[in-house]
Amino acid sequence: MAVMKMTAAQVARKVIENKELFILDVRNKDSFEDWKIEGHSFDYLNIPYFDLLDGVDEILPKLPTDKDVLVVCAKEGSSLMVAEMVSEAGRDVFYLEGGMKSWSMYLEPIKVGDLTGGGELYQFVRLGKGCLSYMVISEGEAAIIDAVRFTEVFTNFAKEKNVDIKHVFDTHLHADHISGGRHIAEATGATYYLPPKDAEEVVFDYTPLEDGLTVNIGASQIEVGALYSPGHTIGSTSFIVDSKYLLTGDILFIDSIGRPDLAGLAADWVGDLRETLYHRYRELAEDLIVLPAHFMIIEELNEDGTVARRLGDLFIENHGLNIESDEEFRHTVTDNLPPQPNAYEQIRQVNMGKITPENDEQTEMEIGPNRCAVR
Amino acid sequence: MDVNQVLDAKGLACPMPIVRTKKAMDILESGQVLEVQATDKGALADLTAWSAAAGHTLLEHKEEADVLTFYIQKG
Structure with missing residues (x-):
């Protein structure tokens, strides 16, 4: 029977369309227990290839015949x-082209919604890694927020949409994935912004991303405004887009909140995190749609594949927004934290411009889940 | 260390280092030692797990100049 190839893009469609696999x-x-392809309706069998060198007869009865079988x-x-x-x-059987390496790299652009005056907001979902990047488009111009390192995905998408990339933002100095922001800005002549408090050690020029900064995309009213919201890092900054969307970076997720320890200062930043989540965000309109920089579990995906939820709903549903005592909050975000992301210290060095590893090395560094949250 | 056979698996991508290692081990006698040289980074976790599962003993491994060297004793 036939061996067929399945691409990461095809697997992504199965995740988003809730198909069986x-x-x-x-x-x-x-490796499997640490990180695997997650789908709403996926079933799994993990047998290392080196246990199958003498044949696959033993596992044949375990492989279904009524759905696609993908070897990964x-x-x-x-x-x-x-x-x-x-x-x-x-x-009949499929294999995954490029393996988990290509799954980790695949990005699916999904439209989140329309903005005032014909603008659009896109979320780039990196399913294999749980990273979310954003592009705001309006009247021939674009802004990008938290771009991952596959810069061509963004520049090609901008070309397709016939827009010029004018502004590139990182909400904070990322520790779980390598940012593409600086390189997109270099390639397009856009301005690259980074919160100065996260950028004390960076070795390149950037424009400071300060509280209250606003830029307009296109000639119309689409405003991208910065809101200082420390806690995951000391510089972490959120964005409000078109008075409608709240881009929370790694501060607030759908089913979890940011962890304060990846830059090494958990104890110092707990208070900031609490202040941001329980006071600064509380002052915002509850109808804002929260768009985080990550998702951790597949249940955080909406039916259309986007990761987005009304702020007011998160105030009710998100456990991390409903911890009454300061003491318990401190305990939750500093004790019993999940393992830190793979190579997170090196990744920070790359994002500061201090080291520039080869492409293959960058891929290795990013292997595995993002682990930026505490639940 | 007494090495009975050396397998050069440098430059080979997964799964070939293990496929070749298994073939080489099949010919050795119990107690004999195979030295495996590989450059595929995944070989470390995989050879370790495979040796244990196949009843062999991974006596030692080292990494020098991007080359991983393993000494595996047949069980």
Whole structure:
């Protein structure tokens, strides 16, 4: 029977459209438990490829015949080998082109909504890593917020939409993924903004992103306004777009809140995080739609694949916004934190411009989930 | 260390380092030692897990100039 290739883009459609898929993940057990392809209706079997060298007969009864079977490994080679064995045993089977490496890199642009005067807001969902980037488009101009490192995805999208990228923002100095912001700005002549309090060690020029800064996209009324909201990092800044959307960076997520420890100062920043979440955000309109820089679990995706929720709803539903005592809050965000993201210290160095690893190395550094939140 | 055979798997991508290692081990006698040289970074986790699962003993491994070297004793 046939061995067929499935691309990361095709897998992404299955996630977003809530389709069924059976994943035979042939990486070792630790890798699988640490990080896998998440889908609402996906089933899994994890058997390392090296346990299948003598044949796949033992696992054949466990592979369904009524849905697609996708063999997944780290880079592709092992999944292709196993897929060929499964195929020789008489089953149709897919393998994931480029493996988890390509899954980690794939970005799906999804329209979040229309803005005043014909503008549009897009969310770029990096399903494999849980990263979310944004592009605001209006009257031939664009602003990008929290771009991941695949700069061509953004520049090509801007070309497709026939807009010039004018402003590129990072809400904070990222620790879980490598920012593409500075490089997009260099390639397009856009202005690159970074919160100065996060940028004390950076070795490149940037424009300070200060509380109250506003820029207009296009000639119309679409305003992108900065709101200082420290806690995940000391410089963390949110954006309000068109008085309608609140881009929270890594401060507030749909089902969790930001962790304060990735820049090494959890104890110092707990108070800032509390102040931002329980006071600064409380003063905002509850009808704002929250658009975070990450999602952690697949349940945070809406039916159209976007990650977005009304602020007022999060005040009710998000556990991290409903902790009454300061003491319990401190305990929640400083004790029993999840493991830190892979290579997060190196990633910070890259984002400061201090080191410039080869592309392959950057890919390795970003392997794994983002882990920027506490629940 | 007494090495009975050396396998050069440098430059090979996953799954080939393990496929070759398994073939080489199949020919060795119990107690003999195979030295495996690989450059695929994934070989570390995979060879460690495979050795344990296959009943072999990973005696030692080291990394020098991007080359991973493993000494595996057949179980």
